[in-house]
Amino acid sequence: MTQRLPPILQSPGLSTQTRAILETRLTPPSLTFLSPNQLALLETLTSAILPQSGTRVPLAQLIDAALAADEGPGWRYAELPPAPQAYRQALQLLSHHITPSITSSEILTLLTRIQNKHLDTSTLPLSLWLESLTVDLTRFWLAHPATMDLLNFRGPADEALQPQQPLNGGTR
Amino acid sequence: MNTHSPNHIVDAVVIGTGAGGAPLLARLAQAGLRVVALEAGQWWLNPASDFATDEVAQSKLYWLDERLSTGSHPTTFGANNSGIGVGGSTLHFGAYFPRADPRDLKLKSQTESAHPTTTASRTLITKSAHPTTTPPRTLITDSAYPTTTASRTLITDWPIDYADLARYYLEVERFLGVSGPVHYPWDPTRPAYPLPPLDRNIPAHLMQRGCEALGIRTSPAPIAALSQPYLAPGASHRQPCVHRGYCHQGCRNGAKASMDVTYLPAALAAGAEIRDRSFVTGIERDSTGKITAVLYTRDNQQHRQHCNAVFLCAGAVETPRQLLLWNVANSSGQVGRNFMAHVATQAWATFPEPTLLYRGFPSTLITEDFLRPTDADFLGGYLIQSYGILPIAWAEQVARSRKLLGQPLTQYLRQYPNVSGLGINGEMLPNPDSHLTLSDEKDARGLPKPRITLTLGENEERLHQHAERNLHAILKAAGGTDLWTSRRTAHTIGTCRMGTNPNDSVVNPHGKSWDIPNLYIADNSVFPTSLAANPALTIMALALRTADHFLTNQTD
Numbered sequence: 001m002t003q004r005l006p007p008i009l010q011s012p013g014l015s016t017q018t019r020a021i022l023e024t025r026l027t028p029p030s031l032t033f034l035s036p037n038q039l040a041l042l043e044t045l046t047s048a049i050l051p052q053s054g055t056r057v058p059l060a061q062l063i064d065a066a067l068a069a070d071e072g073p074g075w076r077y078a079e080l081p082p083a084p085q086a087y088r089q090a091l092q093l094l095s096h097h098i099t100p101s102i103t104s105s106e107i108l109t110l111l112t113r114i115q116n117k118h119l120d121t122s123t124l125p126l127s128l129w130l131e132s133l134t135v136d137l138t139r140f141w142l143a144h145p146a147t148m149d150l151l152n153f154r155g156p157a158d159e160a161l162q163p164q165q166p167l168n169g170g171t172r
Numbered sequence: 173m174n175t176h177s178p179n180h181i182v183d184a185v186v187i188g189t190g191a192g193g194a195p196l197l198a199r200l201a202q203a204g205l206r207v208v209a210l211e212a213g214q215w216w217l218n219p220a221s222d223f224a225t226d227e228v229a230q231s232k233l234y235w236l237d238e239r240l241s242t243g244s245h246p247t248t249f250g251a252n253n254s255g256i257g258v259g260g261s262t263l264h265f266g267a268y269f270p271r272a273d274p275r276d277l278k279l280k281s282q283t284e285s286a287h288p289t290t291t292a293s294r295t296l297i298t299k300s301a302h303p304t305t306t307p308p309r310t311l312i313t314d315s316a317y318p319t320t321t322a323s324r325t326l327i328t329d330w331p332i333d334y335a336d337l338a339r340y341y342l343e344v345e346r347f348l349g350v351s352g353p354v355h356y357p358w359d360p361t362r363p364a365y366p367l368p369p370l371d372r373n374i375p376a377h378l379m380q381r382g383c384e385a386l387g388i389r390t391s392p393a394p395i396a397a398l399s400q401p402y403l404a405p406g407a408s409h410r411q412p413c414v415h416r417g418y419c420h421q422g423c424r425n426g427a428k429a430s431m432d433v434t435y436l437p438a439a440l441a442a443g444a445e446i447r448d449r450s451f452v453t454g455i456e457r458d459s460t461g462k463i464t465a466v467l468y469t470r471d472n473q474q475h476r477q478h479c480n481a482v483f484l485c486a487g488a489v490e491t492p493r494q495l496l497l498w499n500v501a502n503s504s505g506q507v508g509r510n511f512m513a514h515v516a517t518q519a520w521a522t523f524p525e526p527t528l529l530y531r532g533f534p535s536t537l538i539t540e541d542f543l544r545p546t547d548a549d550f551l552g553g554y555l556i557q558s559y560g561i562l563p564i565a566w567a568e569q570v571a572r573s574r575k576l577l578g579q580p581l582t583q584y585l586r587q588y589p590n591v592s593g594l595g596i597n598g599e600m601l602p603n604p605d606s607h608l609t610l611s612d613e614k615d616a617r618g619l620p621k622p623r624i625t626l627t628l629g630e631n632e633e634r635l636h637q638h639a640e641r642n643l644h645a646i647l648k649a650a651g652g653t654d655l656w657t658s659r660r661t662a663h664t665i666g667t668c669r670m671g672t673n674p675n676d677s678v679v680n681p682h683g684k685s686w687d688i689p690n691l692y693i694a695d696n697s698v699f700p701t702s703l704a705a706n707p708a709l710t711i712m713a714l715a716l717r718t719a720d721h722f723l724t725n726q727t728d
Contacts, residue, residue, distance in 0.1 A: 018226055135572065
């Protein structure tokens with residue numbers, strides 16, 4: 001299979017270590033934590049929360065792999081169980097609400113209800129879980145080279161910057 | 173690097189190598205003391221190749237052992253509020269380097285001396301209002317201020333004066349090569365900064381445009397990064413900023429004055445030893461209560477370093493956590509109390525022109541016009557900074573605060589090339605409902621995870637609303653549309669406050685434990701109140717002051 005390299009990875013401005021990291025993101029992760037059914041449900045949710053056009057980043061798989069590796073951000077809401085447990089419990093609970101025939105507008109209605117704390121319980125404040133999930137999704141999406149290209153984001157290409165180069169803001 | 177045998181008794185062990193530990197280590201080593209620093213994290217010896225230009229990969233600079241966050245406004249840790257590695261959180265700090273305002277050090281006595289109807293008088297420094305007597309604790313009766321807050325706050329004056337800090341501020345600014353203006357608009361007595369201002373990025377230009385339209389004064393911000401090559405006495409030669417914009421991901425060329433390229437090389441040159449990947453697990457004491465050794469793990473092995481004194485400089489989360497684990501220095505019951513975080517509201521807007529948020533130093537403009545606004549209905553004040561940001565950090569604000577779902581979320585994230593923002597750093601009054609405790613849950617090391625409760629009061633709410641109005645006005649005046657607010661907090665402050673009374677403070681005004689004669693604390697945990705200023709400069713100044721006190725009083 002030949003895949004054209006995303007333009008950001010063709011930039012000569014990437015440092016060796018930055019290029020290496022961006023390249024690893026082209027390969028979908030292999031670690032799994034969730035069951036196939038849970039993963040399918042998570043995929044339904046992720047495409048409803050952050051629908052992609054122009055990119056096809058495997059967001060649910062990336063989250064699954066992070067859960068398998070138990071990679072957290074260094075904190076969590078004290079009201080939520082540890083992330084792997086929170087994801088399993090939340091998906092279990094949502095499996096009762098999300099049927100195969102559910103429409104995307106129905107999912108959005110459900111998500112809005114979650115956001116407004118209507119489905120919160122004392123052991124699982126689903127609104128906080130949804131907030132954490134949304135943060136995770138935006139992170140994985142924006143970290144992908146394809147999304148960098150979509151946003152014409154050239155931040156990583158810093159190798160040849162010099163102090164005397166003016167910032168564009170100087171002309172205002 | 174000089175090395176010491178763990179079996180030899182060194183003069184001092186310094187725990188943590190960030191804004192507190194690093195200057196202190198250098199000072200002690202330069203005085204000829206045998207000193208060892210224990211740092212939990214890695215030593216990044218080659219930032220140019222160790223640091224990727226990538227937000228996710230550089231989370232290796234954050235403290236990733238899980239913390240539990242709760243309260244009315246749970247604060248985020250990880251990227252926002254933590255650090256690990258030789259250099260501590262200065263490895264990824266924004267290097268925004270304002271001094272504390274003198275009025276912020278005496279918030280309590282200022283408040284009590286202010287007349288309810290003449291708010292203008294509050295802009296004066298009334299140092300001599302209470303020269304000898306300590307004012308009673310809860311006498312905030314000014315009806316202009318929220319009474320519910322006043323009765324709940326544990327507001328106090330700093331036990332030191334601005335003059336105690338000023339000479340250290342100057343010393344730190346010169347050693348680090350801080351870039352800034354010649355004349356600081358809000359402090360006519362301040363000397364010119366050592367280096368000219370850094371180039372302003374586009375968010376700074378937009379803030380300036382908006383402020384000019386509204387008659388708000390601005391100035392290039394003091395930034396602890398080089399606008400020109402710099403060589404401070406005792407330090408290594410450093411190159412200027414190249415505007416790559418990944419300052420929060422670790423500076424690759426040494427332009428930013430993180431501790432690993434400033435105070436720590438100076439400490440090493442003077443004979444200090446730094447042991448990286450060394451996680452402190454306990455102490456040993458003699459029959460008099462003095463600490464005789466620090467216990468730590470390195471490469472899965474237990475070690476013991478004998479010492480004559482200990483300086484705990486692990487920050488306002490790990491410092492109280494260690495003390496609670498050791499079960500010492502807490503006769504006041506104040507360890508972990510008075511946790512504070514700055515009110516750090518941000519506002520964002522969309523502009524017709526590209527904003528290049530990812531290039532240039534992130535925050536390069538400041539206004540201190542709101543440190544004591546005349547129309548304030550709250551105590552204290554805030555500073556406003558321009559805000560450049562990288563996509564993932566920005567998207568986190570969007571996800572947490574703007575609450576978009578579906579296509580609106582995707583579409584808004586795609587606006588990143590055209591958004592720009594402003595943020596504040598505002599006073600949070602200490603209160604009894606904000607604190608750090610040890611939870612029942614254990615981390616991978618088998619130690620209890622810290623549980624941090626942050627509850628904001630009416631004063632913080634009013635300050636936030638005042639700031640939000642001004643941030644929006646500035647963004648609109650600059651041509652911004654589609655405005656929204658990110659409600660957030662930043663920095664970890666308090667938990668081991670310094671004071672003059674052993675009953676309600678953990679350390680004395682020099683950072684020395686009331687309970688253990690050879691234990692000192694030098695980091696943001698000793699701050700009695702939050703100050704509006706970003707904490708790094710004040711942490712460094714206090715650390716040098718503590719070191720000097722120790723050096724002149726070693727026979728204590």
